[in-house]
């Protein structure tokens with residue numbers, strides 16, 4: 001499903017160059033469940049943004065379902081992303097003027113779900129993450145962990161083929177985090193490919209493979225014991 | 227240092243009333259190190275916002291150093307807060323147009339640190355949290371964990387008497403999280419009172435007392451074994 005080859009992402013800051021990605025080549029098959037770990041600043045979110053088609057590498061290639069993502073024109077890319085990919089951002093990126101229901105329904109505008117069914121599906125997704133009684137709350141009327149769960153519901157609303165989740169349990173207490181992990185496992189069994197960045201070793205254990213990054217490259221890539 | 231009595235915070239949402247705080251009475255002595263835990267949505271951030279003078283309760287009283295915080299006029303409150311309290315927000319709240327150095331220096335404008343010494347102190351604080359090589363980066367040029375550490379440096383810059391930290395290690399990998407905890411322990415030994423909201427049981431273990439919340443009230447309050 002995913003094949004990257006020697007991804008490099010650099011930023012120029014005055015005289016210095018920050019190498020956020022320094023040659024990342026990974027291959028992820030359809031249906032896999034991969035955790036990405038590594039120190040703060042090691043390039044995990046940068047890699048996720050490239051995989052999500054939200055950012056272009058400075059050099060290197062990214063193939064998604066054999067399609068060269070960097071080569072797609074902007075509208076084809078937006079369409080492709082919306083249909084195939086669900087993204088949970090590290091800082092949620094909810095729209096502040098829309099309530100939870102509208103935030104979750106938004107990605108369905110171009111997708112697989114018929115118009116009359118969208119709000120119904122959005123409500124279901126919110127119930128799945130325990131927010132059935134918060135659907136009319138706007139982001140500022142929600143706790144940190146509730147906002148995170150709205151972001152998760154939104155990523156799953158359009159029935160994506162690939163879920164990219166950047167620290168999706170970071171703001172959740174242990175029990176709510178476990179409920180989200182169980183949801184992910186169920187969806188993975190049903191065929192969803194999952195790539196999850198996490199700092200939590202217990203979350204990483206539930207994935208089937210752990211990729212470790214440091215200073216912009218992959219330093220380890222191991223199967224979890226089943 | 228801190229005494230709250232029957233704090234209540236409600237929000238009206240259409241016909242419903244959300245009871246974010248439902249009668250919270252806590253007492254925290256100067257020099258204590260208290261962790262607050264509880265499920266997502268249980269009222270932890272709401273309590274922290276009241277303790278930080280950022281939000282008024284719907285009813286109930288909050289005394290800080292014997293001063294009734296709810297009774298202070300706005301400019302006295304701002305002054306009091308700036309001098310006494312360092313706040314690490316759950317979502318960081320950095321100013322996007324200022325770089326890390328300027329973000330950390332900002333609270334010192336009215337404080338204990340002389341003008342020529344402020345940028346120097348800001349740089350020191352950033353070095354203390356491992357960001358010496360990121361001081362000119364703006365928030366969007368920083369990783370999630372780097373932004374969190376800027377927020378921590380900013381909270382400590384003005385040498386507060388009370389540190390209120392809302393999930394200060396949520397975006398940090400294990401090792402960086404430990405470094406922050408060691409910094410907090412050192413400052414606590416030097417007299418800083420610390421109240422930290424956390425979902426991480428290991429972080430809570432390093433505090434000397436753990437207060438648990440559920441549905442807007444305190445359900446447990448125990449000393450940690452030393």
Ligand SMILES: Nc1ncnc2c1ncn2[C@@H]1O[C@H](COP(=O)(O)OP(=O)(O)OP(=O)(O)O)[C@@H](O)[C@H]1O
Nearest residue numbers: 011020040041042043044045046367369370371372
């Ligand atoms: N726009 C930018 N300009 C300059 N440097 C940047 C920019 N964006 C990111 N960086 C740097 O690139 C590095 C990698 O950032 P990234 O967000 O991928 O880290 P991360 O592994 O997700 O970290 P965390 O665990 O803290 O979220 C960081 O050191 C960061 O300072």
Ligand SMILES: Nc1ncnc2c1ncn2[C@@H]1O[C@H](COP(=O)(O)OP(=O)(O)OP(=O)(O)O)[C@@H](O)[C@H]1O
Nearest residue numbers: 141143144145146237246266267268269270271272
């Ligand atoms: N402005 C608001 N209007 C309505 N409800 C609100 C508002 N702000 C917070 N709430 C509700 O109050 C409750 C407590 O929120 P709070 O942010 O204190 O939770 P928390 O314990 O910090 O949770 P988390 O661990 O997820 O950060 C939540 O259920 C939330 O939905």
Ligand SMILES: [Mg+2]
Nearest residue numbers: 045090369370
């Ligand atoms: Mg990140």
Ligand SMILES: [Mg+2]
Nearest residue numbers: 143144271316
């Ligand atoms: Mg909170």
